[in-house]
Amino acid sequence: MDKIYYITLKMDFYGELLTQKQRDIMARYYFDDYSLNEIAEEYEITRQAVQDMIKRTEKLLDKYEEKLLLVEKFMKRKDRLNQATKMIDDLIEKGNDELIQVKDLVSSILD
Numbered sequence: 001m002d003k004i005y006y007i008t009l010k011m012d013f014y015g016e017l018l019t020q021k022q023r024d025i026m027a028r029y030y031f032d033d034y035s036l037n038e039i040a041e042e043y044e045i046t047r048q049a050v051q052d053m054i055k056r057t058e059k060l061l062d063k064y065e066e067k068l069l070l071v072e073k074f075m076k077r078k079d080r081l082n083q084a085t086k087m088i089d090d091l092i093e094k095g096n097d098e099l100i101q102v103k104d105l106v107s108s109i110l111d
Helices: 003-017 020-031 036-043 047-068 070-093 099-110
Strands: none
Touching (some): 003 047, 036 047, 070 099
């Protein structure tokens, strides 16, 4: 799995457990594509301090995931829903048009 995508998921699930500064720095670095130097200037700290905070925050997010497994469970559910959607598509191709509503319902869960 792509690292940025995985960080995004962990931030979605566990971001509220972080301090505001941790959330802001992670968002600047991963989502806004700021450099370490740009973040350091904005917060008036050293580049090394920014890098250390990012690494510590990543480890903290990993610990939350190890204990709670919310991202893992989400990914498993998403995979099962995608499998169900594919199975429904196969049945619709065989002429079972009543399943179109079921597919719409399953697809809405994925959104």
